[in-house]
Amino acid sequence: MLEARALSKGYATGLWRSSVTPVFSDVSLHLVPGKTLGLVGPSGCGKSTLARVLLRLIPPDQGSLWFDGREITHLSGKSLLFFRRRVQFLSQHPHTFFNPAYTMRHSLLEALRLLGDMQGDTSDSPTFRRQNPPLEPLLEHMKLRPTLLARYPHQLSGGELQRLALCRALLPQPQVLILDEATSMLDVSVQAQILHLLKDLQVQRQLAYLFISHDHEVVRWMSDEVLSMSSTGNASSVVLR
Template sequence: MLEAVDISKKYWDRSSGKHYDVLRNCSLTIQSGEALGLMGPSGCGKSTLARILLRLLPADSGRIIFRSQDLTTLSQAQLKPFRQQVQFISQRPESFFDPLLKLGASLREPLQIFGLPDNSEIIESALSTVKLSPALLDRYPHQVSGGEVQRLSIARALLLKPQLLILDEPTSMLDISVQAQILHLLKSIRQQQQMAFLFISHDHDVIRYMCDRQLQMRGGKLV
């Protein structure tokens, strides 16, 4: 489904005047319906790789292939179908919601962007999947808990019916009890909708619970 081929990335450090390798010839493949875990310590390049796979960051070299199409040189307009089919869940979901907009407006925004039907039944179905009440839609982001915001970010992604979720430490900022609820919810969604996951974490127990197989990243390389 999604393949990365020899992805490399350097960052410029102004203080030292040197380039540093963040990613070095990283390759991976995610099959349809598979949950692939990506493990490694903080700073090893996991999040950078995720953002390159999403075409949110440019790679210095390498290719990204989705369903046999090379995405590497496509324009933002040409990437629109890809952006609907591959959704991102962050460890900081509040950053995806405008603090000045009610949650209902933010939830509907992707439907408008991609020209999809926007009606109460579709919204309520997505909220039901993540076990939230429609009453939350009249609130602002600061009026709900971290766990509720993360559930809303998952619901917003599901509205687009993606084939792949890329999840970057999606529970690391939550309380332990809420973490368990979100992980159970994500696993249930994946099983019901036969969706593929790239699940990024530094926690071996979380990866073992969520994923079919795992890759380790150390010092910018997949090992």
């Protein structure tokens, strides 16, 4: 589904941004429906950078990206919207997905609207609401009270906010989720609940996951295969089962 071929990435550094510090090179991977690829490696080896490249937030220096057999390395603007809907992201900072001045309902609908027709209605218009599924069933599925939709981000716990960030990611019906330390800031019991939820969702929706974590135990539990990045920016793959 989402395939990376021989990706390399470095960042421009130095006073005049004239030199490039390589982060990783020649990394290939393939995310497939219903399966999880774990990604591990020491701090600073480039896991989040790889996630950003896969999400097409920053361009690779070399290599190519493919989605459903179509090359997307150089697509931009509206021609990339289908990809933005199909590949979603969850990080360890769920508050960054929500505007502190918006209620959760407003934020969720706004996110959906931006991934649709950018010229369309505002997310609180009656037309927009009629055309989109109600949010309450999704929240109930995430074991969240629908009354949370009326709250602002600062009025929610870390676990509730992360579940709402997951709702936000699921609303456009994605096929791929990139999870960058998505449960690391949660306490152990909430982390376990969200990991089980992710596993259930994967089975129900045949989602492909890239699961990035420092916690090797958790990665082993979540993943079908693990890609291990080294501090020199190389990657090797291990099949777990």
